[in-house]
Amino acid sequence: xxxxxxxxxxxxxxxxxxxxxxxxxxxxxxxxxxxxxxxxxxxxxxxxxxxxxxxxxxxxxxxxxxxxxxxxxxxxxxxxxxxxxxxxxxxxxxxxxxxxxxxxxxxxxxxxxxxxxxxxxxxxxxxxxxxxxxxxxxxxxxxxxxxxxxxxxxxxxxxxxxxxxxxxxxxxxxxxxxxxxxxxxxxxxxxxxxxxxxxxxxxxxxxxxxxxxxxxxxxxxxxxxxxxxxxxxxxxxxxxxxxxxxxxxxxxxxxxxxxxxxxxxxxxxxxxxxxxxxxxxxxxxxxxxxxxxxxxxxxxxxxxxxxxxxxxxxxxxxxxxxxxxxxxxxxxxxxxxxxxxxxxxxxxxxxxxxxxxx
Amino acid sequence: xxxxxxxxxxxxxxxxxxxxxxxxxxxxxxxxxxxxxxxxxxxxxxxxxxxxxxxxxxxxxxxxxxxxxxxxxxxxxxxxxxxxxxxxxxxxxxxxxxxxxxxxxxxxxxxxxxxxxxxxxxxxxxxxxxxxxxxxxxxxxxxxxxxxxxxxxxxxxxxxxxxxxxxxxxxxxxxxxxxxxxxxxxxxxxxxxxxxxxxxxxxxxxxxxxxxxxxxxxxxxxxxxxxxxxxxxxxxxxxxxxxxxxxxxxxxxxxxxxxxxxx
Ligand SMILES: Nc1ncnc2c1ncn2[C@@H]1O[C@H](COP(=O)(O)OP(=O)(O)O)[C@@H](O)[C@H]1O
Ligand SMILES: [Mg+2]
Numbered sequence: 001x002x003x004x005x006x007x008x009x010x011x012x013x014x015x016x017x018x019x020x021x022x023x024x025x026x027x028x029x030x031x032x033x034x035x036x037x038x039x040x041x042x043x044x045x046x047x048x049x050x051x052x053x054x055x056x057x058x059x060x061x062x063x064x065x066x067x068x069x070x071x072x073x074x075x076x077x078x079x080x081x082x083x084x085x086x087x088x089x090x091x092x093x094x095x096x097x098x099x100x101x102x103x104x105x106x107x108x109x110x111x112x113x114x115x116x117x118x119x120x121x122x123x124x125x126x127x128x129x130x131x132x133x134x135x136x137x138x139x140x141x142x143x144x145x146x147x148x149x150x151x152x153x154x155x156x157x158x159x160x161x162x163x164x165x166x167x168x169x170x171x172x173x174x175x176x177x178x179x180x181x182x183x184x185x186x187x188x189x190x191x192x193x194x195x196x197x198x199x200x201x202x203x204x205x206x207x208x209x210x211x212x213x214x215x216x217x218x219x220x221x222x223x224x225x226x227x228x229x230x231x232x233x234x235x236x237x238x239x240x241x242x243x244x245x246x247x248x249x250x251x252x253x254x255x256x257x258x259x260x261x262x263x264x265x266x267x268x269x270x271x272x273x274x275x276x277x278x279x280x281x282x283x284x285x286x287x288x289x290x291x292x293x294x295x296x297x298x299x300x301x302x303x304x305x306x307x308x309x310x311x312x313x314x315x316x317x318x319x320x321x322x323x324x325x326x327x328x329x330x331x332x333x334x335x336x337x338x339x340x341x342x343x344x345x346x347x348x349x350x351x352x353x354x355x356x357x358x
Numbered sequence: 359x360x361x362x363x364x365x366x367x368x369x370x371x372x373x374x375x376x377x378x379x380x381x382x383x384x385x386x387x388x389x390x391x392x393x394x395x396x397x398x399x400x401x402x403x404x405x406x407x408x409x410x411x412x413x414x415x416x417x418x419x420x421x422x423x424x425x426x427x428x429x430x431x432x433x434x435x436x437x438x439x440x441x442x443x444x445x446x447x448x449x450x451x452x453x454x455x456x457x458x459x460x461x462x463x464x465x466x467x468x469x470x471x472x473x474x475x476x477x478x479x480x481x482x483x484x485x486x487x488x489x490x491x492x493x494x495x496x497x498x499x500x501x502x503x504x505x506x507x508x509x510x511x512x513x514x515x516x517x518x519x520x521x522x523x524x525x526x527x528x529x530x531x532x533x534x535x536x537x538x539x540x541x542x543x544x545x546x547x548x549x550x551x552x553x554x555x556x557x558x559x560x561x562x563x564x565x566x567x568x569x570x571x572x573x574x575x576x577x578x579x580x581x582x583x584x585x586x587x588x589x590x591x592x593x594x595x596x597x598x599x600x601x602x603x604x605x606x607x608x609x610x611x612x613x614x615x616x617x618x619x620x621x
Contacts, residue, residue: 016482016521020474041521042489042553043482069554076552080488082481321502325456 011036014044035065045077118315125237140243148209149251160259164266172274181275188267189290197259198298202305206338210313214334217317218327245310252306293358305342312338366391366556372421383580394557396567399577405560445524446517454501460512461497467519490515507538527559543569564611
């Protein structure tokens with residue numbers, strides 16, 4: 001690329017590989033000559049036309065020496081040049097970031113409102129089913145009970161057992177310093193029965209079944225199956241959502257109970273190995289010292305957690321749009337939001353039970 | 359027939375099967391530089407499979423495939439990468455990356471293969487998006503916010519992002535309304551002459567075949583049954599070919615004269 005006698009002359013190949021390296025300083029030219037250019041592609045054509053634009057004077061600057069093929073490319077590109085006054089695409093500035101933050105906050109509030117509305121719809125549909133039990137899809141309900149309940153038993157039991165083991169082990173290490181080893185039974189009983197058993201079960205179920213709900217309903221939504229149902233007069237909430245939510249509400253207390261048992265067994269085993277608290281001692285202390293309310297407090301929470309996980313899973317599924325991306329994004333949103341809400345509601349329950357004093 | 363040296367794609371004795379299901383056997387095909395060739399054939403005759411083998415997405419069981427005079431099968435990864443830069447592929451329904459905007463989709467191959475400053479890359483991608491006739495406000499939209507026709511255009515823009523010498527199009531006008539399909543045909547024709555492209559186009563659209571294809575290749579009986587211009591196709595005496603080019607739809611697309619003169 002040289003300028004002489006008011007002519008900006010290019011030579012060699014002018015293509016996407018070479019334009020980035022060309023100088024931006026054009027000097028002062030009144031003609032552009034590309035007769036020595038070998039291969040010219042759209043990037044090269046853009047560069048020539050951009051030079052022409054930057055050299056703009058009173059009159060058009062001619063581009064000379066283009067072969068027929070090069071002329072075609074120049075014409076095609078010149079009709080599609082970026083608008084001249086458009087500022088280069090901007091990186092996000094501070095104001096924009098703040099704006100985005102604001103939008104996200106409002107969006108979050110909107111989701112909360114919509115979710116509440118959806119919860120109302122689901123509860124109303126369930127109410128309708130209570131009035132007319134024959135509307136309940138039994139097959140579907142049983143299928144989902146097996147899927148979300150029975151099939152989750154191994155993982156829930158294993159995890160809870162390990163939590164019991166860990167609690168006993170860590171608790172023992174601390175309690176031994178005070179010579180209060182035997183209180184490990186109370187520690188395990190209260191922690192597992194009241195909080196951990198049901199909370200961790202709910203979290204596992206959110207990850208396991210909540211995400212599955214979103215993915216299953218979401219892919220139906222993507223293939224327009226949900227719309228098809230609506231046009232056939234079938235209610236997607238009654239058919240897709242209620243059996244899933246109901247199955248979870250029935251099965252989560254059962255899973256929670258199994259988790260409690262497994263957690264206690266794990267704790268008892270570790271207490272025996274580590275502290276020499278025999279199973280008989282563990283059992284008698286458990287029965288004597290642990291109020292049955294600890295267990296009830298845990299189990300009472302189960303259907304509520306199930307409702308949260310199920311409703312959020314289905315809601316996010318029904319929100320899936322036309323693309324695979326939204327399916328993936330909403331599946332992970334569903335799990336995150338469900339776990340978050342479960343923990344929030346658990347905190348609210350803690351306060352509530354503290355106030356009523358159980 | 360084509361002299362050997364002006365075929366840009368040369369397929370010889372291609373064989374491909376999936377398990378016991380033989381899709382291609384003894385398939386030969388030549389594509390000449392600068393032409394638009396239309397590939398037709400019944401559903402499931404392996405048009406897409408042929409395309410995928412030529413661009414190296416599927417491995418043939420036997421046979422030779424040469425593109426730009428180089429065998430696609432026997433190249434080193436480096437050579438293949440260089441070769442791949444010289445063609446662009448547009449899949450059915452665009453196959454756009456749904457998490458990227460239209461312009462970012464077009465930028466994707468540039469980002470992968472070249473080291474360009476960001477603003478230059480954005481400018482060049484913007485030109486390609488405009489070239490395929492998408493409105494300015496489509497640049498920053500996501501594929502799910504576009505209509506089917508716009509998605510196809512965006513897919514085409516991505517296929518020509520690196521100024522390829524060959525573009526492969528898999529059913530570019532399927533699912534478009536007749537006006538959109540005609541516009542897309544025109545677009546292919548225009549860009550083909552502006553950029554000097556060779557176009558390898560799988561299509562069922564008789565209008566496209568008629569309007570822009572220089573030659574047509576018919577895939578049947580596991581091989582390329584016939585290659586030639588539309589006029590030559592009309593003279594071929596083979597049940598499927600007759601049915602295809604003389605059926606009621608063909609008559610509508612080509613006009614009664616074209617089919618009657620031989621029929
Ligand atoms: N990955 C694959 N595995 C097994 N069979 C395949 C695969 N891809 C294609 N086929 C089969 O090859 C045949 C040709 O497919 P395709 O090329 O997609 O047809 P079309 O001509 O309609 O594009 C079909 O019968 C299909 O079932
Ligand atoms: Mg196909």
